[in-house]
Amino acid sequence: MRANSSSNWFSRLKAKTIGMVSMAIAVCFLAVSCAGGSGGGSTPVAAAGIAPDIVADYIHAVMEADRTAYTKHVINRLKTLEGKDKPDGVIDVEATESWQQTDGIPLPAQMFRLGSEIASDGSPFTYQLLSSWYINDNHEPRTEFEKTAIQSIVDTGEPYKEYQEVAGKPYFSALYPDKAVAEACVTCHNTHPTHLERYPDKVFEMGDVMGGIIINIPLDEAA
Template identity: 65%
Template sequence: MAFIENWLTTIRTRTVAFIAIILAVAVTAVSCAGGTPEASAPAGIDPSKVADYIHTVLEADRTAYTKHVISRAKVLEGKEKEAGVLDVEATEGWQQTDGIPLPAQMFRLGSEIANEAGYFTYNLISEWYINDNHAPKGDFEETALATMTETGEAVKDYQEIGGQKYYSAMYPDIAVAEACATCHNTHPVHLERYPDKVFEVNDVMGGVVINIPLGDA
């Protein structure tokens, strides 16, 4: 019994010490916040940084999917891949053929789920879109896409849609591999819509656009 009592006393002493530390931290925080007006202003993150963070995650996921899933599939759009190890085809018609989605489709499937959450939206768009959902919408997207395609640089700006203010950022989507260009150049929809547009490696093929809704400010 003595052992249990000692043990309880130790716990009580430690709990009191812990609460004292918490209170000390809270009092320090309150007294600091009451100082200069700058110190009491709400700490916000620059929306440009937020967009950069979101874009980093989106790019990382797309690259990881391409590198670690697509490159292990035996067949990519009907073409055999020697280094493939999984008996599965990565193909646009994955739902009809029990295959797996292409990276751009995987990206869109993710964006459809994330956009439902209502915090912000993102999309992969292009002047030379295969999928109609990837057409530029509104002034910002059209202007930014044209500027970005020409300069290869990201474009960021504020815009207002239906009374709601947004911070929008568009990042170039580059043909980093030969496969990006050849698959698009030979796609039946591309050939029909943009017969004169031939992508080459390092071309800007489109852009990732992120729209972050802002408060009344």
């Protein structure tokens, strides 16, 4: 499909918004770290700071935008997806779960996890995908908080946001629903061998909450 001028205009607007959001996040993190700092006479930026639930919304917006852009502008241009030909493909490479073994490139969910592993490495700020019907074991909801949050987003379809304590430290956490927005989400998961083996009775339908993205913001990081 050819993009028309109004969608170009929209894309430019979106790109600008994402730029602004990234800047906002930088400011927020500065605010959070200054608030946590126990001295040094720094100006109390956080006094006029941004509420953690808004910070979480900004971070989530960037993650979603990156994932959508990767799917739309990289995955959709490839000739093959998980062994199936893509009619509009122009790049001769396959997106596949076993990308490392096949010289292919990662699926969007894997790309997301690879980024999250880098960002969370050695950092109290963490984020990741979670699901009750996980293909990858790393996405299993484990803590009481995660279990409650997952149940809530499946029941309501809305984000679940709450303060919590992790290893004695205060956090603000938010779990955003990850919904089946494209037929490919449903088809790929419903036919995945791990899914069929673990959850033979779970058949995703369009619009279903398939899992969520959790963002854990430490509130007293002194660094």
